[in-house]
Amino acid sequence: MGYKILSKKEICPNQFEITVDAPYVVRNAKAGQFIIFRVEEDGERVPLTIADVDKEKGELTLVFMAVGYSTKKLAQLNAGDELIDIVGPLGKPTDIKNYGTAVCVAGGYGAAPCYLISKALKEAGNKVYMISGARTKDLLFWEDKMKTACSELYLTTDDGSYGIKGFGTTVLKDIIDREKVDYVIAVGPMPMMRAVADLTRDKGIYTEASMNPIMVDGTGMCGACRVTVGGETKFACVDGPDFDAHKIDFDEVINRTRIYKDQERKRSENCNLLKQAQNIGE
Numbered sequence: 049m050g051y052k053i054l055s056k057k058e059i060c061p062n063q064f065e066i067t068v069d070a071p072y073v074v075r076n077a078k079a080g081q082f083i084i085f086r087v088e089e090d091g092e093r094v095p096l097t098i099a100d101v102d103k104e105k106g107e108l109t110l111v112f113m114a115v116g117y118s119t120k121k122l123a124q125l126n127a128g129d130e131l132i133d134i135v136g137p138l139g140k141p142t143d144i145k146n147y148g149t150a151v152c153v154a155g156g157y158g159a160a161p162c163y164l165i166s167k168a169l170k171e172a173g174n175k176v177y178m179i180s181g182a183r184t185k186d187l188l189f190w191e192d193k194m195k196t197a198c199s200e201l202y203l204t205t206d207d208g209s210y211g212i213k214g215f216g217t218t219v220l221k222d223i224i225d226r227e228k229v230d231y232v233i234a235v236g237p238m239p240m241m242r243a244v245a246d247l248t249r250d251k252g253i254y255t256e257a258s259m260n261p262i263m264v265d266g267t268g269m270c271g272a273c274r275v276t277v278g279g280e281t282k283f284a285c286v287d288g289p290d291f292d293a294h295k296i297d298f299d300e301v302i303n304r305t306r307i308y309k310d311q312e313r314k315r316s317e318n319c320n321l322l323k324q325a326q327n328i329g330e
Contacts, residue, residue, distance in 0.1 A: 050130030054107060059189040063113045063157055064123050065099070071106025073136050079164040080142030080258065080290055083108070084266045086132045087121040094118045095263045097289070098137065099160035108134070111160035138266045139289050146173040147231035151223060152198070153216045153244050154180045155236025159190060161258065162235045167197035175199050179219045185210035217243050229253050234293060238302045245293035257293035259284045261301055276300050
């Protein structure tokens with residue numbers, strides 16, 4: 049029995065939102081956790097952080113960018129199609145409590161998991177700032193939804209096409225300079241999360257980063273998702289995905305994420321050829 053896709057839409061270029069009927073997955077799902085899906089029987093296992101859940105309806109919402117073979121295959125599916133399997137919820141939930149003033153910094157499609165985290169922090173009594181950044185206006189999404197999940201929303205674009213021109217760290221610095229910040233969490237590209245950690249380290253602000261390294265089984269058995277935190281080896285799938293950002297060896301993680309770039313490129317090219325063949329057949 050597969051997992052039926054209830055809806056699918058392209059929320060910005062090459063980024064998609066899908067809602068899946070998955071009552072057993074969402075029953076115990078919490079902010080910060082993730083799932084692992086497979087598109088086809090012999091497909092790879094791909095992790096995606098949970099973007100939203102409707103526990104009454106048993107619906108799971110995921111946001112992804114179609115960049116690799118499996119996510120491109122997923123992007124070809126539509127409402128009514130099924131995923132072979134979904135495993136989850138996996139990982140430890142984000143540590144939600146009343147810190148005081150919290151800031152969620154999201155980069156790219158990291159804005160999706162930040163929605164649930166921000167919402168949970170707000171419900172716990174925090175004053176929550178949400179900073180969502182992208183290269184350009186076209187890559188921003190869920191603006192209205194984000195506003196409901198935080199106390200104040202800031203949107204940034206690298207090129208200044210919308211919101212504040214610059215990076216999320218610029219806004220984060222402004223917030224820190226004007227008031228006391230008690231907690232920061234960053235979700236998105238590794239360089240962005242490292243920049244956030246560099247900014248808050250000397251200020252003594254507890255900061256977490258949601259790690260998304262290479263992952264295979266999601267249960268801590270394969271060791272592919274290992275991350276060095278404070279000189280110790282941790283596994284993002286069972287010890288995380290959130291870790292103390294000031295203790296993460298970002299250089300090591302970034303280097304490891306590049307290991308399979310050539311293989312992924314070839315696999316992705318095959319996916320493009322398959323799609324072209326299907327289009328010709330139609």
